[in-house]
Amino acid sequence: MRVSKLLLSLIMITFLLGGCGSQGNVDNISSNSDDYDVLNIPRAEITEDDFVYRLVTEKEEYQKGYSVKIYAELEYIGDKETVIIYHAASPFYFPIVEKTRDYEINYGMNEPLLSTTLKRGQPLREEYEKSGGYGEQDKKEYVDFIKSFWENGFPAGYYVVDGYVDFYVQSNEDSNDKEDFNIKTQIDFKVNE
Template sequence: MATAMKTLRTILIALCIVVAGCSNAKPGPDEPRETPNASAIPSVIRAEKQQDDFVYRLIADKEAYVEGDTVTIYAELEYVGEKEQIDIYHAASPFYFPLVEKTRNYSIPYAMNEPLIQTTLIKGEPLREEYKRSGGYSSSDDPKFIEFMMDFVDKGFAAGLYEMDGSAHFYVEQAGNMDKTTYDLKAKINFTVNEA
């Protein structure tokens, strides 16, 4: 009985090692890599996050676009507290629009100047900013990525699945002292661009 249990345990351990090895296998250079299937991933074109007295929204106007379409994405920040207005402090904008093209797994950079700017939010009147297409690359980047980025900046969105993990980053000074409260509200949306 003890010998049978040892044999069974040895077989189970070997089986676990084989399964673990298979699950970590990576495709070789000639094997196709899995890419997200845009039709299998439901589009999320509106996301909202609230923290304290601030509501951040990230919104795309459509679930799916066609190459050549204007892709409209915008962010809103709304103050919903008890005061009539409140001052926030941020970089050139409180909004960040980092984007990833999931089919090719390309991160599309989003840069921003970082002066300190004060903006007054009026209760119930959202501050709104539209995403402006931009990006960059370096000469050491993969040539396919460079070509993709050049086309993206010049022509617009290529066919693919896009995910934006946006945020609103700012701080508020506390009345009567030098303390400040920092906010980093995040929301994620995704959409597809189909071939023309």
């Protein structure tokens, strides 16, 4: 009888403790973003050959619940008036990592072959739109994080955007020779409680 009561008590404690750890609330997970300093300025720019790639966020720190603005630009600075670039659905990619939790917010892309004409000195600009996903093999905490991100925007944390632009140009209009470009840079920011 005493063994049954002890066993029943252990089972009850196990259920109670198990329930406390799986509330599914992203806010209950400490982001520890205070342990991180924003290392980059909110704007990164890199020039490769005849192209300038910029990755920008409006602020180094945002308050939770406010919109985080991120955008990228590609500018042609070569000798021609225009140049045609070939790319997937967009030449811009915005993969993001929340460093305190080590969570990736992937950036998927449809991959048709599209072309865009760039005019010299006129940047092509694209704003970041929410992305990311999860699968049935992902941990509940990660799934809760992504769901919260989709519904409420960036949860509190320290974020690094490893942005890049991926495209090619034909070297000569009369041939199939092409020059590939994959220009990368990085920005970071915090979201505070």
